[in-house]
Amino acid sequence: MNALQGIAAALTPMGLIWTAVLLSVATFLHELAHYALARAQGVPVRSFSVGMGPVMLRRSWQGTEWRLSLLPIGGYVEIEGMAPEEGPDGQLRAPTRGFAALPAVGKIAVLLAGPLMNLLLALGLMTTLFASQGMPALDRARIESVNSGSRAEALGLRAGDVITAIDGRKLPETVQTDGAPLAGWESLRSTLEVAGQHVFTVLRRGTEGTETLQVRFDWRPTVDGRRQLLGIRYGPDVQPVSVPTAFAASVSNTAQAVPQVLRAFGNLFGRFLTLDISRDENVSGPIGTAEIVSRAAALSPWALLQVAIMLNLSLAFFNLIPIPGLDGGRILLVLLGALKGRPLTFSQEQAINFAGFAFVMLLMLFVVVRDVSRFF
Structure with missing residues (x-):
């Protein structure tokens, strides 16, 4: 069996569909939280996309262009004042309106909203699982x-x-x-x-x-x-347990999972720095995730619910890692600016964000390569 046959055997059509659904819902709610906190503070949101890549469908509503994009692998919101703006001379400069004009607390609220939404969603799903199926x-x-x-x-x-x-x-x-x-x-x-x-x-x-x-x-x-x-x-x-008991257990389980998740991400970074592509059961790439979802879809809706919980917890914790380019990295830059008494200069912030974005892209590429390499 060659590599492509191995990958095809590990996945199922329903597994791929459910993977797209679970990722799309988790990402949509993550970005929706960013959107809601920005709009609540009077900051315009130019666009909101479900999915990435070429736009298949777009509609304007409430001052925002809502998009449905081709690839169901994520999404994004364009909040005014988060990206550089073009000056009269055609050169990029630091934004002065929208998000950029918010106080530090307002900026952190917008950035923290996405991971917090995924965390709350995971807690809600876990509470539903425990209350329905018992503990x-x-x-x-x-x-x-x-x-x-x-x-x-x-x-x-x-x-x-x-x-x-x-x-x-x-x-x-x-x-x-x-x-x-x-x-x-x-x-x-x-x-x-x-x-x-x-x-x-x-x-x-x-x-x-x-x-x-x-x-x-x-x-x-x-x-x-x-x-x-x-x-x-x-x-x-x-x-069987009551809903309050199920919720308390969900909070306790999530708190206990934090050290394990941090160790898993720490191990991933260590493997990345040493280019160790050997298989790691604690962190899965896109194929590994789809494989897990495929197995869960073949078992029961409750197994899919457990996968949805893990996906949302992973998305919440990963985005809170203080790496520029992620929500946690942006929060760190806001805190550094607040401690200095003034924000970082445009060139400093651009250089840091570019380095962070490059690191995240390389890390994602590494995870994909490691994911695929086990089939060879």
Whole structure:
């Protein structure tokens, strides 16, 4: 199978359609937030484009030209006063109107609105997911299936049983295995690596209520050199939660994700500087993203919702990185100007923005090359 066949096999038509939809919605709302905060402060917005590249459809409304562009890979807004303007002599000069005339707080509000919108959208989708599907209880192991003829079947374990304690000890929220944190329910595997008598405390829900069982058994991890299996498939016990609880959990999960995202981006920058194109599971390019969406689309709408959450969180965090050319970089320049008591000169800001834009473009090219290289 050549590279093109490999790429085609990894993607599906519905996956590509859903990728375009998810990216377009995330980008549209991101740019809409920039637009709304600019207009709220009286700053004109010349154009608003959904998509990039050649314009297929345009309409003027409320002083803004609304565009639908060919490539569903992003979008943009042209806010007056954010780009250089042409002087009487034909030379570019620093803008003096619109965004440029706003105080520092107003500028930061416009720039921060986009990433904040993606963050709020991710929180809203995560809250919807938890409130609708329930939340995993990390300190419980729910048996999803029992193999026919297995040791688990002989012990009387059933699908739907919930293991709450092992050998009289409740499962913790998290455990450490080789220095890596795992959910408590995942410690069941390590328990079965220890020979001897074991006791599972099991909750069994029935039509007449819930009963607690003590399942005792003698266990040997290996017999005659062959590894023994209990014969169950298990995961966390999912429990229904209220909307406020779901929202609180969404905020907590997002806060916990920040260090992981920062490490992933830090690793990406390190690989970029050393030109290391080996595969990295933590950051995906366009093909990798479409591949993930393709798999999610084949599973369920809830799986697609999880991907939408990840996309919006990634877009929010990436745009807040203080690199000129991104929202975070622009916010940094505004803060530097405020600390100096005057904005940076036109030439300084142009040079910094150009360098930042070039860096971002090279970084994106690197991600695409690394994404494609795994098919060769």
